[in-house]
Amino acid sequence: MRTAHELTVENDGIADTLTLTRGVSRAEVIREICVHLEPYQTGEKPIAGDTVIAKDLTIDSLAIMDMVMELEDRFDVSIPMSVVAEIHTVDQLADTIRDLRAQS
Amino acid sequence: MNPLPTRNSQLVLRRAGFGSVPEMLDYAAQGETGVTFYSVRGEILSASSWREIRDRAHVTARRLIGAGFARGERILITADTWPGFFDAFFGAQYAGLLPVPVSVPVGIGGKDAYLDQLRRQLAASGAVAAVGIEDLAGFLADASAEFPAVRLHGGMSVIDALPEKPVDLRPLGPSDLCYIQFSSGSTRHPHGVQITQAALMANLGGITGPAGLGVVPGDRAVSWLPLYHDMGLIGFLMAPLSTQISLDYLTPRDFARRPMQWLNLISRNRGTIAYSPSFGYDLATRRAASQVPADLDLSSWRHAGIGGDMIRPDVLDRFAEAFDKNGFNRKAFIPSYGMAEVCLAITFSPHGAGVRTDTMATDDGRRTRRFVLCGKVLPGHRLEVRDEAGKVLGDREVGRIFVAGPSIMPGYFGEPEASQEVLLDGWLDTGDLGYTLAGEVVVTGRAKDLIIVNGRNIWPQDIEWAIETRRVVKNGDSVAFSVDGGDGEGGGERVVVAVLARVSGEEGRKTLASDVAQAVREAIAVDCDVVLVPPTMGLPTTSSGKLSRARAKANYLAGLYAPSTGADKTAAA
Numbered sequence: 001m002r003t004a005h006e007l008t009v010e011n012d013g014i015a016d017t018l019t020l021t022r023g024v025s026r027a028e029v030i031r032e033i034c035v036h037l038e039p040y041q042t043g044e045k046p047i048a049g050d051t052v053i054a055k056d057l058t059i060d061s062l063a064i065m066d067m068v069m070e071l072e073d074r075f076d077v078s079i080p081m082s083v084v085a086e087i088h089t090v091d092q093l094a095d096t097i098r099d100l101r102a103q104s
Numbered sequence: 105m106n107p108l109p110t111r112n113s114q115l116v117l118r119r120a121g122f123g124s125v126p127e128m129l130d131y132a133a134q135g136e137t138g139v140t141f142y143s144v145r146g147e148i149l150s151a152s153s154w155r156e157i158r159d160r161a162h163v164t165a166r167r168l169i170g171a172g173f174a175r176g177e178r179i180l181i182t183a184d185t186w187p188g189f190f191d192a193f194f195g196a197q198y199a200g201l202l203p204v205p206v207s208v209p210v211g212i213g214g215k216d217a218y219l220d221q222l223r224r225q226l227a228a229s230g231a232v233a234a235v236g237i238e239d240l241a242g243f244l245a246d247a248s249a250e251f252p253a254v255r256l257h258g259g260m261s262v263i264d265a266l267p268e269k270p271v272d273l274r275p276l277g278p279s280d281l282c283y284i285q286f287s288s289g290s291t292r293h294p295h296g297v298q299i300t301q302a303a304l305m306a307n308l309g310g311i312t313g314p315a316g317l318g319v320v321p322g323d324r325a326v327s328w329l330p331l332y333h334d335m336g337l338i339g340f341l342m343a344p345l346s347t348q349i350s351l352d353y354l355t356p357r358d359f360a361r362r363p364m365q366w367l368n369l370i371s372r373n374r375g376t377i378a379y380s381p382s383f384g385y386d387l388a389t390r391r392a393a394s395q396v397p398a399d400l401d402l403s404s405w406r407h408a409g410i411g412g413d414m415i416r417p418d419v420l421d422r423f424a425e426a427f428d429k430n431g432f433n434r435k436a437f438i439p440s441y442g443m444a445e446v447c448l449a450i451t452f453s454p455h456g457a458g459v460r461t462d463t464m465a466t467d468d469g470r471r472t473r474r475f476v477l478c479g480k481v482l483p484g485h486r487l488e489v490r491d492e493a494g495k496v497l498g499d500r501e502v503g504r505i506f507v508a509g510p511s512i513m514p515g516y517f518g519e520p521e522a523s524q525e526v527l528l529d530g531w532l533d534t535g536d537l538g539y540t541l542a543g544e545v546v547v548t549g550r551a552k553d554l555i556i557v558n559g560r561n562i563w564p565q566d567i568e569w570a571i572e573t574r575r576v577v578k579n580g581d582s583v584a585f586s587v588d589g590g591d592g593e594g595g596g597e598r599v600v601v602a603v604l605a606r607v608s609g610e611e612g613r614k615t616l617a618s619d620v621a622q623a624v625r626e627a628i629a630v631d632c633d634v635v636l637v638p639p640t641m642g643l644p645t646t647s648s649g650k651l652s653r654a655r656a657k658a659n660y661l662a663g664l665y666a667p668s669t670g671a672d673k674t675a676a677a
Contacts, residue, residue: 054212061625061631069361080239082209082242084212085215
């Protein structure tokens with residue numbers, strides 16, 4: 001018979017595994033965002049965390065919507081419209097997706 | 105879960121002719137039909153019969169009355185496509201309150217612009233409550249903070265938390281207002297159209313009657329149109345309700361994401377009536393072309409309506425070609441014309457005629473363009489095209505379109521001056537330009553500077569204001585207008601912003617252009633081409649010293665303004 005202590009340890013292990021499959025690294029999210037944004041890069045300055053999506057790139061608003069939808073599908077999250085309305089930079093978008101994945 | 109039935113088993117279909125919204129909901133509640141909400145994946149999220157909608161509205165009404173809201177007070181509601189909107193809207197109808205449906209935020213980075221819009225709408229409507237989806241509770245709280253009159257704000261849970269008291273309902277009646285529609289005027293000075301119960305009932309009679317859609321038993325409506333727009337709220341909530349038919353919804357966001365779902369719903373549920381502005385047909389054709397299911401069957405779709413923007417015959421041709429193999433009947437197209445000031449509709453093309461066009465020279469006289477015939481004015485209404493002096497013009501003479509009849513609004517809410525500007529001797533100045541042809545109307549453009557992109561009304565002053573308030577350029581240094589994108593892909597209206605370039609160097613010019621584009625994207629969620637005008641040239645003004653958008657546009661079309669380089673899309677010639 002297992003002790004309560006052992007059970008707890010085992011449950012923690014399961015919880016960790018779940019977090020790992022569900023969790024996603026920041027770099028991975030940023031990489032995926034950059035794949036979408038690269039066609040719209042302009043000039044010498046590379047796309048970075050502080051890139052302001054609606055300003056520093058030539059992407060139009062319909063393409064931004066498309067990208068957000070594809071990222072939602074890719075990472076299986078749904079970004080509430082109130083949160084979308086507060087996102088300006090690549091970093092903010094990446095953190096939002098990561099946080100939503102961790103919560104779900 | 106199953107979608108609601110298309111036909112009522114006992115209840116006789118009545119085409120409008122009711123006295124008020126509560127009266128028509130009471131009648132529809134005797135049947136089994138109702139509203140089904142679908143997800144982006146085509147799954148049923150929820151389904152409510154008109155009876156259930158009525159019952160929930162009664163509960164909401166008793167909560168609102170019990171909380172002390174007085175008859176005639178206004179309640180702002182974010183009109184997302186979700187069952188809560190029905191609870192709030194119809195609850196208000198039975199409580200004697202006037203709903204003020206407003207839009208939801210669009211795009212990234214749009215928070216500040218959205219809060220500004222909410223504040224202006226709260227001020228213009230004098231609302232005492234502001235409710236919406238739970239996600240927007242924080243925005244509603246922020247916007248309401250400056251308005252002590254707003255006694256209740258938040259998600260629908262704030263209404264659900266009110267005690268349901270044993271009070272009598274006080275439904276709005278035939279001589280009352282029905283709601284306030286913000287779809288006219290700029291965001292900066294929004295005008296709320298007063299929709300009266302009587303005008304709405306008159307317009308519904310026209311829409312659902314033989315000169316309109318001629319709704320019959322077996323009809324079923326399918327819609328993705330936003331409920332804060334007259335075509336969504338009246339065309340695809342009030343009209344189906346006034347004829348007791350069933351209705352299937354997809355949200356506007358989900359339509360933008362998966363346009364095929366709109367057509368799938370029509371196919372699966374044997375939908376017969378669905379509308380869209382031209383851009384929706386365009387989106388469906390371009391995005392859906394590669395993912396059309398083999399069994400998609402659009403043969404049940406008998407009224408494919410078009411309204412809400414300039415109707416683009418080329419787009420409709422392509423749609424009809426793309427879906428011909430799926431049973432789409434191009435004769436099902438019904439070009440229609442209307443505006444919020446007449447509730448919704450004023451003309452419909454005849455059934456079975458499809459898209460008919462007439463060819464005229466464009467505004468600049470350099471090309472010809474096909475314009476769509478939009479049909480005859482609804483029975484009981486009149487339509488005239490007049491010249492600047494007020495003389496009624498003959499066939500193919502372009503002038504301003506005026507309409508009269510029982511669907512016309514009494515005026516803008518609390519705006520007697522703005523009302524007087526457009527209402528004269530029972531006639532409404534639509535602000536649209538067009539001509540008549542054998543009793544039918546042809547719309548060619550607008551006398552006002554209004555810009556319409558993807559069905560959204562955008563006022564150029566809002567664009568200029570967004571640029572100025574972000575201190576990108578100073579007041580009077582920017583002017584916005586739209587140009588005809590022409591037929592073909594990427595057609596429709598294109599927004600152009602001309603700004604005085606008080607900067608030097610290529611880098612400075614690039615930064616200015618991208619700052620302008622960002623300000624417009626974030627505040628208005630629309631893309632624009634930026635052209636930089638040297639300060640030595642200046643922006644054109646009228647004789648009274650006001651910026652002239654019409655002359656700036658003429659200069660642009662004449663090639664006087666060079667497109668900005670680098671960071672921004674260059675303006676196509």
